[in-house]
Amino acid sequence: MKKTSIAILAIVGLIVLFFLMVNYYTEFLWYSSLDITQVMIKPLLWEVAFKLIFWGVGFAFLAANFVPLVNLFNKFSHNLRVVDIDKINSQFKPKKIHALLLAAVLSFFWMIIIPSVWDRVLLAMNSNPTGTVDPIHGMDISFYLFHYPIYEVLASSFLVLLVIAFIGVGISYFVVENFNPTTNNVDLKLSSKGIAHLSILVSLFLVWFILTRSLQRYGFLLTESNSLYGAGYTDVNVRMFFLRIQQVLSIGFLIGMAVNIKLKKKKIFMAIPLSLIIVSLVGGIYAGVNQRLIVSPDEESREHPYIAHHLEGTKQGFGLDSIKREVFPLDQQELTRSDLSGYEETLNNIRLLDYRPLKEHYHQNQSLRLYYDFNDIDIDRYDIDGEQQQVMLSVRELDSDSIPTDTQLNRHFKFTHGHGVVMSPVNQVTSNGHPTYYLRNLPVEAEVDIELEQPEIYFGEMTDEFAVVNTKDGEISFDEKEVVYQGKDGVELNPLRRLLYTTKYQKRILLLSNQITDDSKILYNRNIVDRVNKVAPFITLDGDPYPVVANGRVYWIIDGYTTSDKYPYSQPVNGVNYIRNSVKIVVDAYDGTVDIYQFEEEPIIEAWKHVFPDLIQPREEFPSYLENHIRYPVDLFDVQRNVLTVYHTDNPRVFYNADDVWEIPVERYHGEDIEVEPYYITAQLPNFEQEEFLLINPYTPKNRNNMNAWLAAGNDKDNYGQLYLYTFPPGDHIEGPSQVEAYIDQDPDISQQITLWGQGGSSVVRGNLLTIPIGGSMLYVEPLYILSESRSVPEMRQVLLYYNDVLVMERSLDEALDRLFGVVEDGEEYVPYDPDEIVDRNLRELVEEINSSFKAAEQAAREGNWSEYGSNMDRLAQLLTDLENEVDMDEFQQELDSEVEDGEDIEE
Incomplete structure (x- = not known):
């Protein structure tokens, strides 16, 4: 029976190991096909190395504590045999190997719960000073971004290890020395040997406590205290002082406990931890009294410098410290038609198309095949006849769930890709209220000079299935003609790999199909977001990849962010208090090539460049044919605009009293009031000579509806990434969107x-209400759509304008x-x-x-x-x-x- 159980366990273990190896090997093949095996191998090796180090440290520490207990339990077992209290126990004699096994198992579980540290360690090893220091300790910000997270993990992990050892040792001595098998009585005593052993553990805890008090001093800048993120008056002047006192006293306690290892006095063993608890309680009580009696009565004055640190830290964390602020130069004289002639580019790019009705229109009129669909609508600008023209566009992707006759052959061998792009100018509609087209139909027809020579879409936002290409009968295109994939991506298939991929995907067709030839390849990880996450797992991706038609092909551009939650004094938003749009990722929609370009010099991405050499390319190598299509990302702008509702002020007193809080205005859509979304427009900023492609957002004062400011982000090459905040002169009333x-x-x-x-x-259906700055005033534009009962496609029928x-x-x-x-x-x-x-x-x-x-x-x-x-x-x-x-x-x-x-x- 015992041998059978072992055999079953061995078989199960081998099966699990086989599936793990299949997964790792197929992933390795994929990374090899992209020539970036370092992204898979380096993290794996470093993680295994660190886990083994942790396991080794944990095993050595626990073994050193558990092995001495063997003799103790042997004595206890002898006493049990003397009274024959338990025949089962009397047959068990603890040995050293049992202690080692217990230490190995517990250290293994301890290793498992420790967070991954390979990335933290490698970043710290490759980091450089930022040149910016925190306002309290004078530490470079790189300490908080790179080193503090490592110390934090180590501190919490070793505390857990100490607790495991203390509980194991403490219970052992308590049970063995206080249970009398002859009388079944339980006493409360501790032998001198037990006191010495536990004194060693308490001494180690005191060492941990002394070291972590220094860490906690820095941690005050990363925690919320009295509604202020970062260290406040009480933290700096009271709590940090008591941390020093705790450290000094703990050094004395440590010496006393070390002496007690020799003295083995129970009173000393009990008194030292109790004294430490009392000191900590006194410090906490005094800090609370100080906050209530000294700070709270004069809180604004006491907290003034720390509020200033908080304002500055938050602006630095979210990239708002370099924002340009101006008073919007309102022109009291009304515009005339002759004035508008100077803003033709702005007027020609006023967006009348709303992405929500437009997506439905594309779905109904441009899918053209059951198995094609559009994921979302994006906005960009193109050079049309020498003029910059805003457009809305969407990629016609393969919808695998709508394939006719949904067989494995059709899903993975025949229907493998989408086809083409649909593009419309933002400012034009037909007499029927439908959008006009620059690109449309199958095959793609171009009404303007935009070439698309490679229209097949093998990689997109909706492409989640693997595909086998270069098969015997080929793939099916929209016109039912067979096509052959000629891209670089893909893993070549041989009999062994066919078996491995059959195991991975549980699709027998990969093993049994006669369609697979020596030239066949398998394409997988085709969803562009999943693909980039595998190529650069350390990058946080923007939620809106957008397509660009350039150089005869379709490319996806995805904005990537480096983030942290360890920026001193910066208020967290969704768990992050530092964010930079450090990279832009370009994915070829045909062959899946992924290229990452650095767009901002910031410390985290600089460190990653050293961790993975050659993975991130410099800004100068960004393709010139994509240069005019880079956009300031909406996700980052959305975070920044929300932060600015509170953090636009530099005055700590105004911030403390909440005298000047702003709000994101609302607009009406489909009968409901919704928050105005950031939107792209073409407009001329004050004191600029020409129009720019901008991402903007209006503001209103809290609980009021008039507009008091607006934020703009530059998108064009020379002005990319620059933020402008325009406020209206006090006393001037400017209508807000809700008004x-x-x-x-x-x-x-x-x-x-x-x-x-x-x-x-x-x-x-009322479309987006756009607020457009023009000639020292604001013009409001809102399209109206009619959705008839017999037609599911909205038609634009009217345009509403509001001015003065x-x-x-x-x-x-x-x-x-x-x-x-x-x-x-x-x-x-x-x-x-x-x-x-x-x-x-x-x-x-x-x-x-x-x-x-x-x-x-x-x-x-x-x-x-x-x-x-x-x-x-x-x-x-x-x-x-x-x-x-x-x-x-x-x-x-x-x-x-x-x-x-x-x-x-x-x-x-």
């Missing part, structure tokens, strides 16, 4: 129109600008807005659109395209409703007569 939304709700004409659109099963207390709604941005700023005649003369003239023009355009929609519906019916027919009929019904709301029927008949007198075929 403009309220004006829209309260406007009788607009609200009535929205109500009419909402009848008959349609719903109105005037709110208008028109069918296009140009018409809305005409309403606000006047119209242009003969290309030269700028004249004020004439309501009658605009109405006449609107009627003519409405009639033209009605005619166009009707003809399009007729053409669709003749072609049997009933989906397009339904769309045009819905559009026609909406246009007739618009016309009815615009004028009465007599005016309509007059306009209609004027349009058809030349024979136009509009049916009544």
Whole structure:
């Protein structure tokens, strides 16, 4: 029976070992295919080395404490045999090997619970001083970023080891020396040998205590005290003082306990730990009394310098210490249409497309195959005919869960990749309210000079399945033609590897399929986020990878961050109080090549460069064809804008009293108030000569709705990463987004129109409200979408503009600008807005659109395209409703007569 159990355990162990080896070896093959085996091997070797060191230290320490107990238990076992109290126990005689085995097992579990330290140690070994010191101890910040985390792990780990030893030794002496087997009585005594042994452990604890008091002094700068992150008045002037006292007294206690190893006095053994506890309690009580009686009555004054440290530390931690602050130069004179001619690039890039309706539109109209879909919508800018044009785009990826006839062959051998990109200018829509296209369809059709020679998407945000390429019959593309993968990525398959990957993925087709040839390769880790996490596990990735069409290919750009929670005096946000956008990662969507480029000189990434040589490339090697597509990351900007709601001030008194707290404003979307998201715009900053691609965010005072400031981040090459904070002059009232939304709700004409659109099963979707600085003032833009009951795709129907207390709604941005700023005649003369003239023009355009929609519906019916027919009929019904709301029927008949007198075929 015993042999059978051993055999079963051995077989189970071998099976587990086999699966572990399969996983490690296939991972090694993947890293080898990318020529970055150092990323896998170095952490593994260092981690194993450190774990073995910890195990060895733990084993030696516990063995040194447990082996002397063998003779003690042998004596106890002899006493049990004398009285024959337990026949089972009487047959057991402890030996040295038993103590060693117990020490080995306990040290193994102790090793397991110790956090991984290989990365901390290697970073510390490769770190350099930052040149910035903390304001209390004068220690370089590199100590906190690199060395303190190691000491913290060591301190907590060795305390656990001491506790294990103390409990084991203490219980042993208590049981053996206080249990009398002849009387079954339990006494409370401790032998001189036990006192000596435990005195050694207490002495070691005192050494630990003395060392960690120094560590705790630095730790005050990394903990929250009295709602202030970092050391406050009581920490610096009381608690740190008592730590010194504790250290001095502990040295005396240590000497006394060392002497007691020889004296073996129970009173000394009990008195020293008790004295240490009393000293610690006195220090804690005194600190509390000091806080209540001295600090709290005059807290703002006492904490003033430490609040200043907190403000400075938080700004440094989140990269806000170099922000440029200016008062926004409000121009009291209203803009005219002639003024707007100086901001053509800004106006031509006002985003009318909202990413939420646009994604649905792409899904419905540009997926084009059941097995293609779009993960999300991204925004970028491209050079179109010599002008910078903002666009929204999305990659047409493979949706493996929608593959027709979902077999292993189809999922992994045939349907292996997505195809192409869909791209739309942000400021253009068709007469039906649909987006226009720069790139669309299958194969990809380009309406502008953007080349895409390699449209296949093997690596993306939705690509989670492995794929086998270069098979006998090839892969299937969108046109059902076979294609052959020619990229660099992939692990070549031979019979042994086929067996290993069959084991890894539990897919028999890898072993049995006759489609696999000598040239076949397996592609895996194809999700770009998972892929980069494996290539650079020490980098925190941005949540929004975005595609770029350049050099005839599709590339993914992912922003990477180096982070820490150990920056002195910096207030943590989501567990992090230091963050830098240190790298940008480029992933080739066709062959999966991953390139990491350093974009900021900061200490953590510099250390990682030495840990993994050749993995991170310098900024200068970033591809020139991607240079104009780098963006300031939204995730980082979102953290920074939230931190600035409180930490925009430099005045400790203002911060303490919370006199100037800001908020992120809200906007209306789909009937709900949501927080305004950061958004990209093209605009000209004050005192700048030309427009820039910016990421911006407005602010409002806490519990108020007017806008008092806005934040912008530069994205263009010469200004990349620079933050600008513009505040409005005190006393000037600038409407905030929620106020403009309220004006829209309260406007009788607009609200009535929205109500009419909402009848008959349609719903109105309000897009992003954009706040655009232009000419010393703020222009607000919000598109309106109509979602009809019969069509699931929203259509953009109106544009709302708000400027200087005037709110208008028109069918296009140009018409809305005409309403606000006047119209242009003969290309030269700028004249004020004439309501009658605009109405006449609107009627003519409405009639033209009605005619166009009707003809399009007729053409669709003749072609049997009933989906397009339904769309045009819905559009026609909406246009007739618009016309009815615009004028009465007599005016309509007059306009209609004027349009058809030349024979136009509009049916009544």
